[in-house]
Amino acid sequence: MASTGAMASTGVTAPASAADEPNLARNPGFESGLADWTCSGDSGTAVGSPVHGGSAALRATPTGQDRARCAQTVPVRPDSDYTLSAWVRGSYVYLGASGTGTTDVATWTPSATDWQRLTTGFRTGPATTSVTIHTQGWYGQPAYLADDVLLTGPGGGPGPGPQVPAAPGGLTVGAVTDTSVALSWRAVSGATGYHVYRDGTKVTAVGGTSATVTGLSPATSYRFQVTAVNAAGESAPSSAVTATTSGTDPGPGPGPVPRHAVTGYWQNFDNGATVQKLSDVSSQYDIIAVAFADATATPGAVTFALDSAGLGGYTVDRFKADIRAKRAAGTSVIISVGGERGTVRVDSAAAAANFADSVHALMREYGFDGVDIDLENGLNSTYMTQALRALSAKAGPGLVITMAPQTIDMQSTSNEYFRTALNIRDILTVVNTQYYNSGSMNGCDGKVYSQGSVDFLTALACIQLEGGLAPSQVGLGLPASPRAAGSGYVSPAVVTRALDCLARGTGCGSFKPPRTYPGLRGAMTWSTNWDASNGNAWSNTVGPHVHGLP
Numbered sequence: 001m002a003s004t005g006a007m008a009s010t011g012v013t014a015p016a017s018a019a020d021e022p023n024l025a026r027n028p029g030f031e032s033g034l035a036d037w038t039c040s041g042d043s044g045t046a047v048g049s050p051v052h053g054g055s056a057a058l059r060a061t062p063t064g065q066d067r068a069r070c071a072q073t074v075p076v077r078p079d080s081d082y083t084l085s086a087w088v089r090g091s092y093v094y095l096g097a098s099g100t101g102t103t104d105v106a107t108w109t110p111s112a113t114d115w116q117r118l119t120t121g122f123r124t125g126p127a128t129t130s131v132t133i134h135t136q137g138w139y140g141q142p143a144y145l146a147d148d149v150l151l152t153g154p155g156g157g158p159g160p161g162p163q164v165p166a167a168p169g170g171l172t173v174g175a176v177t178d179t180s181v182a183l184s185w186r187a188v189s190g191a192t193g194y195h196v197y198r199d200g201t202k203v204t205a206v207g208g209t210s211a212t213v214t215g216l217s218p219a220t221s222y223r224f225q226v227t228a229v230n231a232a233g234e235s236a237p238s239s240a241v242t243a244t245t246s247g248t249d250p251g252p253g254p255g256p257v258p259r260h261a262v263t264g265y266w267q268n269f270d271n272g273a274t275v276q277k278l279s280d281v282s283s284q285y286d287i288i289a290v291a292f293a294d295a296t297a298t299p300g301a302v303t304f305a306l307d308s309a310g311l312g313g314y315t316v317d318r319f320k321a322d323i324r325a326k327r328a329a330g331t332s333v334i335i336s337v338g339g340e341r342g343t344v345r346v347d348s349a350a351a352a353a354n355f356a357d358s359v360h361a362l363m364r365e366y367g368f369d370g371v372d373i374d375l376e377n378g379l380n381s382t383y384m385t386q387a388l389r390a391l392s393a394k395a396g397p398g399l400v401i402t403m404a405p406q407t408i409d410m411q412s413t414s415n416e417y418f419r420t421a422l423n424i425r426d427i428l429t430v431v432n433t434q435y436y437n438s439g440s441m442n443g444c445d446g447k448v449y450s451q452g453s454v455d456f457l458t459a460l461a462c463i464q465l466e467g468g469l470a471p472s473q474v475g476l477g478l479p480a481s482p483r484a485a486g487s488g489y490v491s492p493a494v495v496t497r498a499l500d501c502l503a504r505g506t507g508c509g510s511f512k513p514p515r516t517y518p519g520l521r522g523a524m525t526w527s528t529n530w531d532a533s534n535g536n537a538w539s540n541t542v543g544p545h546v547h548g549l550p
Contacts, residue, residue, distance in 0.1 A: 024074050024082075024156070025133060028149040029054040036072050038164045038233045042200075043068035052087040052115045052147035059145055062137040068144070071134035072164070073099075073232060075156025078126050082153030084133055085119040088112055090144030094136045101125020115147070129156060165191040165228035167236045173243045174210075178218040179365070181243045183226070184210040188235070191228035197237065199223050201357075216245050217364040218320075257332055257400060260549045261286035262542065263432055263475060263524035264531065265336060268292065270310045272483070273529035277314055278322035278333070281528045282536050284543025287402065287429075288326060288528065289336040289372040293362065295344045300351025300387070301358040302337055302344055304366070323367045332400045335362050336372035344375060352383045356390035363395060370400030370429070373420075379409075381419035388420075392427045403431045404477060404524065407438035407451075407460060413467050422468050432475040432524030435460060436488025443511060451488040455509040457498035462513050465502070471519035478523065480538040484530035492541035495523055499542075503549045522546040 026036040031054050033046040044060040051057040060068035076082065078101070086095050088109065095118040096106030107120040124131065135146040165188045174182035183196065187209050196204045196211045199222060204211055216222060221244045225237040264285040266278060281288055293302040306316050323333045337344055337359070346355045359371050371391065373384065392399050401424065409417035410433050421431050435457055440450045443459025444466055450456060457476055464474045478495055479485035501508035505516045523542050525531060531538045 022152075022155070024076070024151040024153065025149045026072060026074070028151075029147055030056045030058045034058075034070075034236055035166070036163065037070050038072070038235070039070040040068065041066040042237055044070045047145075050089070050115075050145065054147075057145050057147035058135065059143050060135070060137060061143040062139055062141050065139070067136045067138055069134050069136040070146070071132050071233075073130050073132045074151060075130050076124050076128060077154040077156060078124055078128050080154045081121065081123050082131075082151060083119065083121045084149075084151050085117055086135060086149040087115045087117050087147045088135065088144060089115055090137065091141050092138035093118070093144040093146070094138075095120065095134075095146075095149075096136075097122050097131050097133050099128070099131045101128030163190060164233040165189070165230055165235045168194065168209075168226045168228050168238045171224065171226055171238045171241050173224075173241055175212075176243055176246055178246050179216045180212050180214045181216065181222065181224065181245065182210070182212045183224055183241075185226050185238065188228040190230055191235075192230045193228075195227045195229060195234065197225045197227070200225075205229075215361055215365060217367070218245050220245050220364065257429055258286050258547070259472070259519070259521075260546045261430065261475075261522045262539065262546050263287040263289060263402060263430070263522070264480075264528040264539065265289045265291045265524075265526050267527050267529045268304075268307050268311070270307075273527065274532035275311055276529055276532060277311070278319065278326055280532065281326075282531065282539045282543070283329070283331075284536075284539040284547075285331060285528060286522075287332045287334060287400065289334050289374075289402065289404075290368070291336045291527070292339040292374070293335050293337045293344070293359070296358070298354050298358075299348065300344070300346045300354035300383075302355065302362070303358065304335060304362050320366055327367065327369065332369040333367070334370040334372050334400050334402065335359065335366070335368045336374050336404075338374035338376060343377065345378070345380075346383045346387050347380045348383060349386060352387035353390060355384075355387040356394060359391055360394045369398065370395070370402070372402040372404060374404040376406055379416045379420060381416045381423060384416075384420045385423040388424050388427065392424075399427065400429050401427060402429050402524075404434055405431065406434050407436075407441050409433075410460070410464055411442060412463075418464075418467065421464075421473070425469065425473070428469075428473050430473050430475045430521045430524075431464065431469060432477040433460070433464070434477045434526075436477070436479050436485045438488060445511065447511075449511070452490055452494075453509060454494055454497045454501060454507070455511040457490075457495070458501045458508060458513060459511040461498075461502060462511075465517050465520075466514065471517035472521050474517070475521045476523045478525055478538075480525040480527060480531035481534040483533070484526050492538050495538075495542050496545040499523065499545060499549060518550040520549065522549070 047059045062068040094108040098104040137144045168185040170186035228235040405417040444462035497507035
């Protein structure tokens with residue numbers, strides 16, 4: 001933040017006679033609120049105190065992602081000199097002009113505990129007919145104040161051209177359904193379109209004075225605002241209205257995941273295992289991961305479509321009701337992304353944002369408690385970390401995040417999956433590594449172990465337990481039956497021995513962990529459907545054992 005680079009003033013000043021010319025800035029003292037000014041991120045407001053002159057001043061608040069830039073475009077003449085000044089208060093306050101056609105300029109103060117005047121100047125280029133003047137703060141700094149902006153020099157041509165439109169008025173709620181809200185508002189002079197915001201996030205753009213916002217959750221309250229836009233920019237937001245969708249309240253969440261938990265994947269398809277409704281899933285499962293969300297044409301974004309036909313006519317309404325019932329009984333229901341054939345890729349900042357937005361939308365639509373990352377065809381730790389942190393910010397502290405990496409993905413802390421898990425340790429629920437379909441692998445002692453044994457499970461889990469994850473973030477992932485995986489099935493008795501070895505130090509094979517991990521989270525299986533095909537033998541054995549760990 002100490003480096004200002006191009007933000008330094010050029011030191012160019014206008015002739016002294018310019019001071020006698022009229023002020024070209026419109027609403028320079030903010031006496032008319034934010035009229036003629038546009039502030040990024042809804043960051044600005046007019047306040048009555050403190051002020052430098054008149055009865056109002058600008059107060060703008062930066063955030064971690066926004067510098068609270070408040071600007072207006074002013075008509076000017078080519079090849080002319082101008083002086084720009086303003087009175088400011090605050091830390092790291094900037095005043096500048098852009099679009100000059102020569103050198104854009106800015107000046108700043110690192111700390112103005114009282115009103116301080118900033119002044120800079122510029123010369124317009126041979127074809128310049130307008131410039132944009134602005135104030136701004138700096139990322140994450142406190143709010144700053146600005147007042148009495150003064151731009152002097154030769155006046156511009158016949159007019160300033162398009163002006164930023166006023167905020168729309170008369171925003172009204174119309175028809176409301178389980179998943180949609182209709183809105184309407186009054187037309188704004190000079191506007192060429194309108195942006196609709198839900199809870200502060202832009203959700204649609206329209207050309208007229210009405211819109212229907214869809215994809216909402218039943219029995220949920222939403223806050224809506226509208227802005228007007230044209231070539232000059234976007235207006236301040238309208239007054240907010242609140243609407244509550246109809247339908248049944250999804251009910252309270254299940255609360256925190258238990259200290260020791262059993263995770264099971266529920267199949268949204270028929271592959272020969274028992275076809276289940278969510279209501280059929282054994283109560284031994286503390287987390288049910290719905291498999292799977294699918295990729296869309298938008299990079300990073302996912303969607304979910306219930307396979308009603310393949311599941312014997314299981315309707316979306318019944319599915320949602322079953323989610324509510326499971327949650328009311330204390331079970332977390334999450335959406336799993338990926339799978340063996342999944343093609344979701346989160347490999348850019350835009351894809352990360354799309355992933356977070358789309359998963360959060362599914363959570364709101366269906367009532368999911370979180371997300372499971374089961375990307376078996378590659379994962380970028382940088383952007384998946386961004387995506388999951390963005391989702392956490394949207395969903396809040398109750399978000400459940402699980403991961404199901406393949407065995408090879410957790411052999412080293414330098415692997416992308418392992419790095420992602422370590423990057424989000426503060427919000428991660430559990431990593432249930434798939435200890436199957438993998439052949440022989442190294443344990444934490446450097447020795448090679450073959451899958452299908454207590455030693456394989458304990459020596460490989462030790463890598464995570466000693467590699468930076470908390471015991472509560474480590475789970476053992478196994479198939480529920482011999483048909484559930486190509487290789488690596490072990491009897492439930494082997495799973496319980498491995499759990500005891502890690503948590504209690506008993507039941508171990510030749511490998512002895514360096515310590516015990518009584519906080520070990522538990523176990524996972526693919527899948528609840530294959531478990532049901534085998535008479536729920538896996539969950540009836542492993543479930544009570546997990547819940548009885550120290």
